[in-house]
Amino acid sequence: MAENRKKVILSGMRPTGRMHVGHLAGVLTNWIRLQDEYECYYEIADWHALTDDPARAKEVNENVLGMVRDWLAVGIDPQKAVIFRQSYVPEHAELHLAFSMLVSVPRLLRNPTFKEKLAELRKKKGYTRMSLKVERLDVEDEVDQILRFVREEDEDKARRMLSSVINRAKDEVLEKITTEVSLDEAAIPAEISYGLLGYPVLQAADILLYKGEVVPIGADQLPHLELTREIARDFNRIYVPVFPIPEPLLTETPKILGTDGRKMSKSYNNAIFLSDPPEIIRKKVRSSITDPMKVRRNDPGRPEVCPIFHMHKVFNGEEVDEIERACRAGELGCVACKNRLTEVLIEKLTPIRERAESYSDEDVLEIVREGSRKAREVAERTMEEVRGAIFGP
Ligand code: SF4
Known part of the structure; x- marks a missing residue:
């Protein structure tokens, strides 16, 4: 009889702050689609967030609720996907330890x-x-x-x-x-911790603890998944077969640039957040750079280098072709173009912000606790198999 169970997907994010439009266009829109087709585990990767700065534990903890609030507001549904916090499932650390014996240090040093x-x-x-x-x-x-x-x-x-x-x-x-x-x-600086070097092993533990079969990634992340696949193969060969070999689900992430033209990121202070109220959206869009070569309203522009255009492309599908044409022809000025984007963003983000605000801290905490409880049930079963495979019954 054909098996009709859904395949397992694991994906996660570090709780480093509120979600911005770059997250929405990339990861979150994809997660919303996947939760109907797969058995999804969405991880709040709090241990990962400490691998490059262990001192920010308090900040990481404070970011958890805001991040999950945004996930829920855009449509990640805890009835369809398991939303869990990595540190609430201690089996991640145990599997990480078991896997750390299977990976050589030179292999980790080669990780891009x-x-x-x-x-x-x-x-x-x-x-x-x-x-x-x-x-x-x-x-x-x-x-x-x-x-x-x-x-x-x-x-x-x-x-x-x-x-x-x-x-x-x-x-x-x-x-x-x-x-x-x-x-x-050059020598490896002392700031590089054992945890940072080993973080891809923790990532492998995250995926394989739930027997993840599919991992949504961009082409540039394929080398990371390859390490997980190697670990799964080695474990199955050295002990007994326990793990599937996860396959990549290649996902195109639309390009969203920050208001200064660099990659959108909280740390660059160039992001438009889902929680920004209209007046802040207006201000950020107004101060965004555009094509520096388009100086006067009637100069022809180059939309491909303009952060405003990249946002039109993702959030304003109806008008984007006309905007591209008019920009190139020098018929559209940047002020008008920004005003159009501002209205589109306000219309799109206001209901998300209002939904996010409608969840109390207690609602969000309860969802995370319940998801972590479900995740832990699966994780405990896997770890029993893993201990059995390594040490016998
Ligand atoms: S008209 Fe629009 S797309 Fe063209 S450079 Fe100005 S802001 Fe960018």
Whole structure:
């Protein structure tokens, strides 16, 4: 008889703050769709949030309720998906320990996210032992424009364009460091903890504790999932087969840029949050950068470099084609374009914010406790199998 049970999906987020429109366009919209098709476990990854800064435990704890409130407000349904807190299910830590014996240190050192963090840290500390060749940035047009503003004594515009060029340069240099740095080139800074190095093992434990069969990820995260697959295969080979080998569910995440043109992130202070009231949305959209080359209303613009356009693309499907055409043709000014986006965002986000506010702390806590209780039932069963597989009955 054909099996008609739903496949298991595990996905999670670190509780680092309230959700912004980038989360909504990427992860959350996808989660809402998946909860009807799969048996979903959505994890509040609080242990993960400590791997790069153990001192922020209090802040992480305070962020949990706000994050889950936003999940519920956008439509994550606790009747369909299990919403649980990682630290309420201690079996994550036990499976992490069992898996940590199956992974070599060199394998973890090769993990791309670890290399990225290492590069960031080295940059912050001013490590200079790496040889780095950064190709010239193509910013001649922008530089000409800055000089023009300076000549015209428009200091405000000159500064804004300069900061957009600097941000682009920073991102490109960081990307180069990440790709080109080799681990032999400099010592590993003391700030790199054992927990940070081992976080992909904890991630493998998160997925396999629920026997996750499918993991929704972007193509850039495939190397992480590969480590989970290796651990599952090794465990099944060394002991007895317990775990499925999870498959990626490749998901396209629409590009949403922050108001300064960099990746939208709370830490860059460039995000529009789902909980922002209309006057804050207005202010943030108004102060957002656009295409720095479109100076006058009738200059033709380049929507592909404009954060405002990327948001129109995701949240204003009806008008986006016309906006793109009019921008390129120099028929639409940035002020009008921003006003249109502001109205769309206010219309979209107001009901979400109101729904989020309608949950009391106690409602949210109860949902998290109940989800964690359900998750723990599954986790305990898996750990019994794991202990049996390792040590026998
Ligand atoms: S008209 Fe709109 S899409 Fe074009 S550059 Fe201005 S804000 Fe961006």
